[in-house]
Every structure is written in structure tokens, then in C-alpha cells.
Amino acid sequence: MEKGTKMSHEFLYEVDYIHIGPQNEPSQICDCDWESNFQSPVHIRNEVPVVVRREYYHQTPDIPHRQLDINALIIVRHGRGTRVVNGYSHSLARGDIFLMAQENVHTFEAPSHLYLDVYYFHQSVFTGSEWKALREFPILDSFLTPGVEAFEARGNTDYFGHLSSEPHSSVERNFDEVRRGFGGGNAALQFEVRNRLFHELVGLSIWRAGGHLSTRPARSAPIADVIRFCENNFQKDLKVEHLAAMMHVSVAHFREVFAREVGVPPASYLRRLRLLRAKTLLVDPRLSVAQIARDSGFDGTTQFGRAFKKAFGVGPMQYRKNPKAAP
Known part of the structure; x- marks a missing residue:
């Protein structure tokens, strides 16, 4: 109405x-x-x-x-x-x-x-x-x-x-x-x-x-709350123990439920959020790779570079020079 x-x-x-x-x-x-x-x-x-x-x-x-x-x-x-x-x-x-x-x-x-x-x-x-x-x-x-x-x-x-x-x-x-x-x-x-x-x-x-949409719905409200929390805080040092505590379950049970309902393990989901954020930041030439790694939630440029290349087939600097080189 x-x-x-x-x-x-x-x-x-x-x-x-x-x-x-x-x-x-x-x-x-x-x-x-x-x-x-x-x-x-x-x-x-x-x-x-x-x-x-x-x-x-x-x-x-x-x-x-x-x-x-x-x-x-x-x-x-x-x-x-x-x-x-x-x-x-x-x-x-x-x-x-x-x-x-x-x-x-x-x-x-x-x-x-x-x-x-x-x-x-x-x-x-x-x-x-x-x-x-x-x-x-x-x-x-x-x-x-x-x-x-x-x-x-x-x-x-x-x-x-x-x-x-x-x-x-x-x-x-x-x-x-x-x-x-x-x-x-x-x-x-x-x-x-x-x-x-x-x-x-x-x-x-x-x-x-292209796999850029998660296609498994979070059928339980607690998982939806965890997803929302991850998307708002992925740049922080999130521990699976903390996420499990949000649902008041053991770490083992949380991993099982998360993978079943979201389609990937918690660590993979967080890594994907961080990499997508990094792709967006890389188009800004004013930002250094080190700053982008830090702002996206990675421990350092080495970890960031390896994860980025594994996910997209090119390194961060290659992507910055030619964004069309990565899917």
C-alpha cells in the first residue's frame, strides 16, 4: 500500500x-x-x-x-x-x-x-x-x-x-x-x-x-548476518573463530554450514571480497600497490600479488596497465 x-x-x-x-x-x-x-x-x-x-x-x-x-x-x-x-x-x-x-x-x-x-x-x-x-x-x-x-x-x-x-x-x-x-x-x-x-x-x-555472483542463497538468517558482516569488514583481520562465535557454533560446524549454504569456505569468500576491492582500487594511479593491499585486507604485497595472479591470471601491476587483461 x-x-x-x-x-x-x-x-x-x-x-x-x-x-x-x-x-x-x-x-x-x-x-x-x-x-x-x-x-x-x-x-x-x-x-x-x-x-x-x-x-x-x-x-x-x-x-x-x-x-x-x-x-x-x-x-x-x-x-x-x-x-x-x-x-x-x-x-x-x-x-x-x-x-x-x-x-x-x-x-x-x-x-x-x-x-x-x-x-x-x-x-x-x-x-x-x-x-x-x-x-x-x-x-x-x-x-x-x-x-x-x-x-x-x-x-x-x-x-x-x-x-x-x-x-x-x-x-x-x-x-x-x-x-x-x-x-x-x-x-x-x-x-x-x-x-x-x-x-x-x-x-x-x-x-x-562468469562466476561473479554467488548463486547459493543463504537460507538461514544467521548465515545472512555473517555474510553481511564479512562484506562490511573484510578489510579487517577476520578470524573464522569470531565468525563462528556470531552463530554460537563450533568452528568445524561453522565451516561446514558456511560452505554448504554459500558454496565456498569462509576463507575463500573473504579472499574474493578482498580481491574484488583491490581490482577497483588498482584503477586509481594515485594509490600504491602496498596501500591497496593494506586497504583490501591483505598482510602485504607479496601475499596480495600471489592471490591476485592466482585469481585473475595477471599480477596487480599488469592489471593496472591493462585492466582488460583480467576477467
Whole structure:
């Protein structure tokens, strides 16, 4: 339910849509279609059916929605909670991405200061040839196929992947630019929003295919908290003992649970965060390699250089001279 537009007081971010309690019974499924939810006096929005908005949930009762003819690209900006789709749960962490196809039922359980950046789009937003191009990516073809059977074929999930802090910051900036240009009734800007959505879908698919997205959702809230902590503190000397203590489990059990739910051991996950940070810093010629190693969480330039070359096939200085040399 909408309450105001681009409100910033008492919020961490400007928000366009605040979800509050339902007018009907929380257990009753609310059917949502494009015409009822997104038609607007702004004529061009009906010609280019894409809506961009930042949504806010906090202690909102579960409100199941069936998206009849609405697709959505959902990016978690901040907060916590659990996303439930067709009865299957996924805990939320900053940087999580969900790609929701139409004809599925979803809700958010126990949201706490949850901010979502969302692109809603109707099937007609793209031409037939554009849809054909998108579906050349097998992962998009799978995720954008509507219905419960397609959802089951994907392993009962619409979780597209997790962005670590560096790529997530890039996606956030893109969303902020798109959001600023949306909603003014300018036809050219509305078409630009549509084009940016197309490019975002393609870009995320390429990142996923290249292994730059973690594709195993953190299904338990404690693991999501650990991931969030790692992404905010990876430059520090984090010990696995400390991370295990956050979950109140033994180190051995923590390693097992983390590897099972995230897909890699804790040390590998932290190393990846540090290397991605270092890649970003290396493009700034004012920073020395020693400073970059230190700011990214490495003990020294030797350790950093070996890890960087093992991960990307070139050393830090080679990458600085030619960033295209590394994937």
C-alpha cells in the first residue's frame, strides 16, 4: 500500500513506496495485475510498461501477492527478513538479487528496515526480437518463464544470485540514476529506463555466467548476518573463530554450514571480497600497490600479488596497465 512519494525523513534512504498492514486478511492471497497496480495518468508509462521504485518494509504482516502478469527484478539494498515464494523461504541479505516471473505467489516475512530496489515490468515492455535476444541466455530463459512448474524446474527458487559489496555498489549507482529519471512523464527518459533494464538483465546474466555472483542463497538468517558482516569488514583481520562465535557454533560446524549454504569456505569468500576491492582500487594511479593491499585486507604485497595472479591470471601491476587483461 502506497504512502507518499520519495520520503527521506526517518529513513536511511529515499523511498517511493511504504508497505503497511493489509486491508484484507493477511492470509488471503492478493491477485496483482499490471492494469490495476501500475496504470498511471502518465500516458507514456502505459506505452513503456516498466516501473522503478524503492520499497520499504518494516514489521509488515505477511501479505501474499500473486503476480498475474508482472515480472520483477528485486535487489536488496538494506535490512533483513525472509522472502517466501510459493511456500519456499530464503533469508535476505544486502546484495541479494531475485528475478520473479509472473504467475507466482510471494511475500516477505518478519521484515526489519528492509529496503528493496525494484524494477517491475510487463511482458510487453520488450519487443519479440528483444525477448528472443534475452532468452538466448539460458539462465534468463529459465527465470523469466512464468508459472509454478517453471519455478519448480528452477529448484523452487527465484534467487538469481548475491552481489558482493563492490559490484553491488555499481548496481546501486545504476539504479539511482534510473530512478532519478523515472516518473516525470518524459517519453525519452521512460524509454531510457526500459533500455537500462534490458542492459541490467544482460549484465547480471553475464556476471552470473562468469562466476561473479554467488548463486547459493543463504537460507538461514544467521548465515545472512555473517555474510553481511564479512562484506562490511573484510578489510579487517577476520578470524573464522569470531565468525563462528556470531552463530554460537563450533568452528568445524561453522565451516561446514558456511560452505554448504554459500558454496565456498569462509576463507575463500573473504579472499574474493578482498580481491574484488583491490581490482577497483588498482584503477586509481594515485594509490600504491602496498596501500591497496593494506586497504583490501591483505598482510602485504607479496601475499596480495600471489592471490591476485592466482585469481585473475595477471599480477596487480599488469592489471593496472591493462585492466582488460583480467576477467
